[in-house]
Amino acid sequence: MHDVVLSADRTMMSNHHGKEFLGFVATGPPVGIPEFLWMWVAAPKMKVDDEGRVWQAPYGIRKIEAALSDAGFDVATIDPDHLHKHIPGAKVLAIGHHDYFSLGPPSSEWWVLTRKEPVNRKSFIKFMEKPEIRKGKEKGMKIIVGGPAAWQWIWAPEYIDRWGIDCIVDGEADKVIVDLVEKAMNDKDLPLYVQVGVDEVPSLEEIPLIKHASVNGLVEIMRGCPRGCKFCSVTLRPLRCYTLDMIEEELKVNAREGVKGCILHSEDVLLYGADGVKPRPGPLLKLHRLAKKYSNQVGWSHFSLAAVKYAEDNYGLVSRLSEMLREDQDDFIGVEVGVETGSPRLARRIMPAKSLPYPADLWPEVVVDAFAIMHDAHVIPAATLIIGLPEETPDDIIKTIELVEDLKEFRSLIVPMYFVPMGALRGRDWYKVQPTDEQMDLMKICLSHDLYWVEGMIEWYFRNSNPLLRKAVRMFISFVKKVARSHGIAFEEDIRVAVK
Ligand code: SF4
16 A cells, blocks of 8 residues: 555556557547457556556656655555555545547547547546545545646546546646645645646756656657747757666666666657757767667657758768667667648748758658658658648648658658647647548548558568457458548558568
8 A cells, every 4th residue: 555656547557569659549439340459459458566566657657656756755656457455545646648538639530530439538537437536535535637638637627526636737747746745645735737837847857767667668868849839838848858877777777677678758869969959970879879788679759850851961870770770670660750731831830940950941841851761761650740720721731732642652651630739829729620621631641641551561560469469450450441442542452561
């Protein structure tokens, strides 16, 4: 029994079969396969010890656990199926999430398009309705919620009362959480909503280091992003680059607790140790050599496309890093990238620095060049587009369609997402209407692009996985193809990822 219990529902408390990308499956409703199988594909149960403490936990929750542990609290991260062993009894339940109510991208989009509730929302609601949580509340337990989706509680206020949420923390909570838990432990009133201001975020020295394993060995290498896109909340935070010593400490934790993989996480891994927005080979090569000391399955979370182009054009760096990581592991490496729009006009208005050091007017060319570089370097981008931005015109969407057509020859996935009001655009009207004709065309072209590439990618991505998992994913793809055909969406079935 612990004073402070950290937890989350199953869609968060899972390592997704060791395949981080499968976590996104939880953002959709079950289509083409039964819900129980959908949940198993997206979020299988996590290994736990006798107390129900999880082997791997989401990195953000591990950071909060570390901050509270460093401050002397008796804290543990508990699997959702084992909460009854600790609640009622715990004084504080703290919960973190990426997407509490499926209001973030891409959940909201799947929801609008399929008119079915995504499984991550259903899973979270089921989690909060657990009898042990209700009993804990009756005995005076405080509930604090936070994480990247903390903003969603503003859009779902009925649940604040229904579950007796005591405090919502929006922003980097590593520092403020200590004071909040102290108050909760001493039965003092908590503020219902805490927006962590720029002066309250931890400095580099104040960022706690994880004490236990993170999901799929994710370790943060820097926080913040210098590019300042208007729709992004990350950009409101100051930039802090971890030292190699800090990163090594966390790599050691994951290795010691038996996690084989490692994901270097930042909004733009290529900006680690960069000169502004210009990547530098020295820090990046040192970082990757360090990561490889602890794992032979090192991957990346995000790249910015301008940094891909700059790093390769000036130093051949994307190819070098890719070769280094693929030396004794996968033939390909996946990474998330943001295309967002193919319209230079819109790029200038909403993300003028995304293309730096190249001018925003050249954004489509930067995107095509970066995709070509990644294709040659065996890096597979999973790219996002944003549709429904407040300033968007039909012509902007047509420009984006043209860009997606130009990307057809490059091995990639492209996912259009609905605009969600975050960053400097927070408070703007949420995009709730059905897609326009142009937006529908864009979605169809993206689906066609993805079907063109996806089957070969699946063969590669799941080549060492459980046969049942492969079968379930194939069932889903067959279903999507059937739906695509029935809507007249053209795609070629005989294309496969060109290996080697
Ligand atoms: S580049 Fe990405 S992380 Fe940085 S501000 Fe733009 S959207 Fe946010």
